[in-house]
Amino acid sequence: MKKLRRTMLFAPASNPKLLFNTAIYKPDCILFDLEDAVRYDEKDAARDLLVEAFKSIDYGQCEVFVRTNPLRKPTGEKAPFGELDIRALVPAGMRRMRLPMCEKPEHIEELSALLDEVEKEHGIEPGSVKVQASLETPIGVMNALAIAQSSDRITSISFGAEDFTRTLGTDRTKAATELFYARSQVVMAAAVAGVDAIDTVWADVSDTEGFIKEVESAKNLGFSGKSCIHPSQVKEVHNIFTPSMAEVEKSVEILKAAADANIQDGGVITVKGKMVDIPVIAKAERIVSLAKGAGLIK
């Protein structure tokens, strides 16, 4: 059954209330942020709060990620907080992290070497900490496939449109034409590497209509889910990324007919006048797997 990552709800780790409350909105994943949503002079306090949260709060079914600070500045020099974040949070229980501003496979290799060291030092199973590489610059997007294939730790890659448009030197528009090539590159790299692709945030919380259009477009492009910044966005994303009961029933019917006709490995039939062959069967299996993951069917 596919692990669903339809929603990743960002919550600044410097906000103690959000450390307690975010799971009640039932996102598939919570993404506690230590990077851009945390003031520079609150980075150490936010990390300390998050360490305590990991030790004392049960997040239930939510998969908990931390967006740490990066290990490197854009200039290539060592960045101030990334290593401190990892050395404090892995022993506290962090097993999923997003690396922001990932630009090349060497960034993942450096991170993986640090994680190897910290896991060993604390007697944690090697490779336990899984990584989502965040591609937020033209060079990061151009290197998407090499990054996605750079380590067994990578289970997903994400796209960050705010930093992407900043570093490209353009504006983020509602039409999103400036993002089309980059988004396509990210989903194709994820498909080739066999990992999930998570789309970027939508900052205008009040514009629900625009948000829904963007989420539908992300799903149609091939993303597995979307980063969210506000609880109100979670339900909309789940609605769009969860198959409807009509789709599920149709898929179950296709799978049953394919099994009865024994065409899983080749051959063609029609179901309700529509052709069913290997790709159609595979898509029906995907829908059934998503429906099981969402608890729609057993």
Ligand SMILES: CC(C)(COP(=O)(O)OP(=O)(O)OC[C@H]1O[C@@H](n2cnc3c(N)ncnc32)[C@H](O)[C@@H]1OP(=O)(O)O)[C@@H](O)C(=O)NCCC(=O)NCCSC(=O)C[C@@](O)(CC(=O)O)C(=O)O
């Ligand atoms: C925007 C705002 C301050 C508004 O808060 P407000 O409190 O004014 O909102 P209200 O509507 O009043 O909240 C109603 C109730 O919901 C609760 N509530 C609100 N938000 C909640 C939440 N997130 N989690 C749990 N609970 C929440 C709240 O506590 C209240 O609870 P209650 O009082 O009990 O009713 C808040 O949402 C917030 O901080 N968002 C996250 C911001 C953030 O992390 N940004 C960085 C990530 S993006 C980025 O970096 C771009 C990127 O890097 C990457 C990429 O794109 O992927 C790139 O380059 O592109």
Ligand SMILES: [Mg+2]
């Ligand atoms: Mg960013």
